[in-house]
Amino acid sequence: xxxxxxxxxxxxxxxxxxxxxxxxxxxxxxxxxxxxxxxxxxxxxxxxxxxxxxxxxxxxxxxxxxxxxxxxxxxxxxxxxxxxxxxxxxxxxxxxxxxxxxxxxxxxxxxxxxxxxxxxxxxxxxxxxxxxxxxxxxxxxxxxxxxxxxxxxxxxxxxxxxxxxxxxxxxxxxxxxxxxxxxxxxxxx
Numbered sequence: 619x620x621x622x623x624x625x626x627x628x629x630x631x632x633x634x635x636x637x638x639x640x641x642x643x644x645x646x647x648x649x650x651x652x653x654x655x656x657x658x659x660x661x662x663x664x665x666x667x668x669x670x671x672x673x674x675x676x677x678x679x680x681x682x683x684x685x686x687x688x689x690x691x692x693x694x695x696x697x698x699x700x701x702x703x704x705x706x707x708x709x710x711x712x713x714x715x716x717x718x719x720x721x722x723x724x725x726x727x728x729x730x731x732x733x734x735x736x737x738x739x740x741x742x743x744x745x746x747x748x749x750x751x752x753x754x755x756x757x758x759x760x761x762x763x764x765x766x767x768x769x770x771x772x773x774x775x776x777x778x779x780x781x782x783x784x785x786x787x788x789x790x791x792x793x794x795x796x797x798x799x800x801x802x803x804x805x806x807x
Contacts, residue, residue, distance in 0.1 A: 628787065630683070634676035634692040636784035638743070641669030641699055643777030646750065647771025654728035658770070670700025691729050691744070697724050716758030723751035738794045739783040746776035 641664055647657035679691025702718070724746035733740040753769030786793045
């Protein structure tokens, strides 16, 4: 790649939010149980390749472009999604699964606080991800299916918000910041 050409940009940020949105949507819906015979574990391949590898690469591109916030978000989330996707189906205790979700929630909390100037979509996606992971962690520790479903719904809504933000950037739709996205403004970052 030519060093004069930016490796990270609104385009890679949009791709990152699209990958995050679709991964979260599949993971969230799987946890809700709203579709028969679809579980969160069915999102493992998507979480590994799209949520893991693609997000991590987008994060590296953002770091190269000098955007430490987006780089941290996408590389960190990519690492967590990859780990979750690769570990799906492995024999782990409910406590170990809960601890992993709790750590994931802490990352999401950091991203929420770091996205304070990014508008309702940017902070909302990470905030809902934090709520989702926290509910899933508590559900795992307590063995509570109702909390797991609530966590799934929070994840699905976060996924829809990330998807909308990426789509809004490409389609020049409003992003609830008072201006249309896609004209030098990223949708959620």
